[in-house]
Amino acid sequence: MSQNQKDHILPLKVYLLSGAALLLLTVVTVAISFVHLGPFNLAVAMLIASFKASIVALIFMHLAYDNKLFLSIFLISIAFVTVFIVLTMFDTLRRGDLYQESAKPIQEQSIIYQKEQSPEAPKAPVEANSKAN
Numbered sequence: 001m002s003q004n005q006k007d008h009i010l011p012l013k014v015y016l017l018s019g020a021a022l023l024l025l026t027v028v029t030v031a032i033s034f035v036h037l038g039p040f041n042l043a044v045a046m047l048i049a050s051f052k053a054s055i056v057a058l059i060f061m062h063l064a065y066d067n068k069l070f071l072s073i074f075l076i077s078i079a080f081v082t083v084f085i086v087l088t089m090f091d092t093l094r095r096g097d098l099y100q101e102s103a104k105p106i107q108e109q110s111i112i113y114q115k116e117q118s119p120e121a122p123k124a125p126v127e128a129n130s131k132a133n
Contacts (some may be wrong), residue, residue, distance in 0.1 A: 008065045018059040025052050039093045046085055052080065 029048050037044060058064040063071055 008062070010059075014059065018055050022052055025055075042092065043085070043089055050082075054078070066075055082090070 010050060025048055029045065032044055032048070033041075063074055
């Protein structure tokens, strides 16, 4: 088994650049969460997460420099996950076409569907005996 192993040493620059890319993609993920894309929010978040997972697998787990069979297995599994996400997105995007009631939120009175209201200042309780002294 040790005859098949090849040592490879990556320069520090590769690790720093991949770490910076992961940090940048994290900032993009947080920034894009504030943009309303409708039903495509999930697709964009999964796409960014896929890029981040690929960087981790290829660089930090040394999959890019290992046996190419492992790389092909990784790519095939990514393809299957992509197919499953696309099928899920078809269901999510077209959910209300057949049955209108399934397009509505399950619990309309939930706090996430309520409009923001400015909180009122709490009122001090009125005491009946305040004029006694």
